[in-house]
Amino acid sequence: MLRKIAAVAAVLMLAGCVTAPPNPLTPTVREAMFVKDVQTAWTLDAKGNPQPKTDEDKAKLQENNAKLDERLKAAVTEAFATSPAGAEPVAFKINIKRANPGFLGSVDADVAVIRLADGAEVGVYKDVMGADTSGANGGLLGIAIAAAMKPDSIGIMSNNFATTLRARFDAKK
Amino acid sequence: MARRFLAVGLSLLVATPAFAGVPVQRDQLTVSGRFEVARASNAPLKSGLTLSDVQVDGGVLAALGGKPALMKSAVQESMEASLRNFGYLGDATATPVAVLVEPLDVKKEQDSTTAVVRIDFKASGDSEAARCVPATAEASFKAIKPIHTSAGNGERMAGVVAMIAFAAAGYNAGQLMSGQFASAKAQDRAFNAQRVVGKGEGVALAGGDTDLLQFAVMHATQLAMADFIRQLGASPCGQPSPATTSAAVATPEAVPEITPAATTQAPAAPATTTPAAATS
Numbered sequence: 523m524l525r526k527i528a529a530v531a532a533v534l535m536l537a538g539c540v541t542a543p544p545n546p547l548t549p550t551v552r553e554a555m556f557v558k559d560v561q562t563a564w565t566l567d568a569k570g571n572p573q574p575k576t577d578e579d580k581a582k583l584q585e586n587n588a589k590l591d592e593r594l595k596a597a598v599t600e601a602f603a604t605s606p607a608g609a610e611p612v613a614f615k616i617n618i619k620r621a622n623p624g625f626l627g628s629v630d631a632d633v634a635v636i637r638l639a640d641g642a643e644v645g646v647y648k649d650v651m652g653a654d655t656s657g658a659n660g661g662l663l664g665i666a667i668a669a670a671m672k673p674d675s676i677g678i679m680s681n682n683f684a685t686t687l688r689a690r691f692d693a694k695k
Numbered sequence: 696m697a698r699r700f701l702a703v704g705l706s707l708l709v710a711t712p713a714f715a716g717v718p719v720q721r722d723q724l725t726v727s728g729r730f731e732v733a734r735a736s737n738a739p740l741k742s743g744l745t746l747s748d749v750q751v752d753g754g755v756l757a758a759l760g761g762k763p764a765l766m767k768s769a770v771q772e773s774m775e776a777s778l779r780n781f782g783y784l785g786d787a788t789a790t791p792v793a794v795l796v797e798p799l800d801v802k803k804e805q806d807s808t809t810a811v812v813r814i815d816f817k818a819s820g821d822s823e824a825a826r827c828v829p830a831t832a833e834a835s836f837k838a839i840k841p842i843h844t845s846a847g848n849g850e851r852m853a854g855v856v857a858m859i860a861f862a863a864a865g866y867n868a869g870q871l872m873s874g875q876f877a878s879a880k881a882q883d884r885a886f887n888a889q890r891v892v893g894k895g896e897g898v899a900l901a902g903g904d905t906d907l908l909q910f911a912v913m914h915a916t917q918l919a920m921a922d923f924i925r926q927l928g929a930s931p932c933g934q935p936s937p938a939t940t941s942a943a944v945a946t947p948e949a950v951p952e953i954t955p956a957a958t959t960q961a962p963a964a965p966a967t968t969t970p971a972a973a974t975s
Contacts, residue, residue, distance in 0.1 A: 553776075556727040597881060605722035607773075609734075609780035654874070673854075677878035 545693045546645030547635065552691065557602040558611040558638060560595050562618060570620045570630075586623035589676050594618075594629070594652075597677075597684035602691075611638040625675045628653040629683055647690050652683025718761025719913050724773035726921045727780060733928030735782035739790075739824035740932050744783050746775055747791030747819065752798045755812065758912040760905070770796065770916065777920050783927060790824040793817045799912060807896075808904070809837040810911035812919045827932035834918030837896040838911035841887045851879045 564587070574580040598614060613636045620630040633647040654675040726732070735741035749771040756766040774794060778784035793816070800811035813833040818825035854875030880900075887898040895918070899910035 556729055558729070593881070596884075600881065600884060605720065607722040607725035607727035607776065607780075609728040611728055673875055674878040677881055678874040681874070681877045681881055 542690060542693060543648060544695055545690065546647065547691070549694070551644060552606055552608075554608040555606050555610040555612045555635075555637075556608050557599075557606070557614055559613040560599045560602075560616065561613055562591050562595060562616045564591075564618050564621075566621065567619050572622055583623075586676065587621060590621060590623040590629060590680065591618075593676050593680035594631075594683060597680040598633075598687060601684040601688045612636060612644070613638055623676050623679070624654075625673070626654055627675050627679050629679055631683070633687055647687060650683060650687045650690060652679045652681075652686060654679040654682070718766065719759040719769060719909065721769045721772045721776065723913055724769060724917050724920070725780070726777035726917060726924055730921045730924075732781060732921055732925045735927070739822065740827055740927055740930070741782050742785040743789050743822075743824040744778060744792050744818075744828070745785050745787065745789040746771065746778075746794060748793040749774065749796075750794065751796040754799050755796050755912060755916070758799065758810070758908050759916075760909050773917075774920055777924060781924050781928075783924070790822045790828070791819045792828055793819070796916070801908065801911075803904070806840040807837050808907035808911045809835060810908065810915045811835045812912065812915035814916075814919045814923065816923065823932060827927070827930045829923060829926040829930070832919045832923035832926060834915050834922050835895055836911050836915035836918055838899040838907040838914070839896060840902040840907065841883060841898050841900065843883055851876060854879070 572583055574583050594616060598616065602614070615634040615636055616631045617634065618629060618631045620628070622628055629652045631650055633650050634643050635645045635647075636642070637644050654673070735743070749767070751767050751770050753763065756763040756770075759766040759769070761769070771794075775784055795815040795817075797813045797815060800813075802809040811833065812835075813831060815831050816828055817830070818828035854872040858869070858872045884900065897910070897914060899907050
């Protein structure tokens with residue numbers, strides 16, 4: 523739990539001080555496309571990912587990762603359902619590098635934009651983060667209360683990921 | 696005690712934007728590549744049209760949910776973007792087309808609202824492209840009330856309970872509550888997206904009367920514009936020239952004759968045309 527709290531604190535601190543990387547797509551390219559498909563790929567780094575020791579933990583992690591996969595795709599599809607509204611079909615390929623699904627969990631992925639006409643990669647949004655920071659603004663007591671409420675952490679971190687990606691996509695520079 | 700009241704107040708303030716309705720955006724009205732309608736293949740329609748004047752009925756603008764001037768811009772920009780997407784939008788030298796979005800026809804039922812949007816088009820000049828522009832496009836869309844799932848309701852309840860518990864401890868739980876509500880909404884949308892609906896129907900994102908009307912008008916406007924583009928593609932002008940497709944059919948008899956009867960030229964203005972006062 524302490525490790526998770528430290529990770530959330532790090533996410534919150536990073537969110538406050540890190541400048542977002544430049545938008546890899548120009549406004550013209552963005553306006554010309556529409557998102558036809560959202561895919562996921564899992565290439566988890568050895569570091570920063572949970573290493574379950576028991577079969578039970580492994581099964582639980584697999585179940586949570588599957589849920590995260592489904593919710594991430596749904597949230598990103600929803601965030602780009604009507605916009606952009608161009609004529610060029612593209613796919614978003616979410617390459618998940620780190621995932622800690624669960625309470626105070628987070629997910630870190632690169633999102634590649636693939637032009638479906640020729641399969642070319644037109645840009646990559648690197649290190650898009652989504653996190654469940656439920657109760658974190660209330661300190662340790664806040665986190666304890668939030669934990670007791672059993673929030674839908676995987677849903678919250680997936681929606682947060684989609685919101686972050688949308689903000690990066692809409693960024694003027 | 697004051698601190699607790701302040702925390703509750705702040706929680707409500709932060710949570711409020713999650714429920715407020717938002718005006719329709721240009722992209723939500725635009726006919727994108729998701730629609731399978733034909734692209735302009737050759738002259739005179741390819742890059743042959745431009746919008747000269749767009750008038751939108753006040754009722755349509757009000758239904759879209761924003762300030763009338765902003766909504767009118769959104770409608771005009773979406774129509775230009777739609778024509779551009781399918782290769783019909785030209786430069787200033789192209790044939791000007793005036794657009795009139797007529798008053799809505801709305802039918803409310805217990806769990807749905809159906810809107811019919813009719814758009815009139817009038818091309819100026821005597822160009823070949825002007826003769827190919829259809830006079831009207833029309834579409835109907837039925838917005839169905841969403842179902843709140845038990846999973847979503849549970850999350851909403853947890854959000855409210857958390858907000859009260861946090862407020863009692865003197866903390867602002869707005870972030871957790873809005874996160875829970877967004878998650879509940881996502882659960883509901885995922886469920887509602889799986890519901891089987893008919894052609895020209897869809898499950899709205901929220902179930903209020905205004906939400907249903909907005910959803911129905913937004914989609915009906917977009918579908919009417921898609922109908923216009925479909926008609927442009929089906930017009931004899933939009934077809935590849937017989938001379939360039941096959942020598943066997945390149946005979947004078949095979950060349951489609953463009954007559955007022957064969958095309959959908961603008962009829963004389965009907966008596967029910969929107970009064971100027973109702974448009975903006």
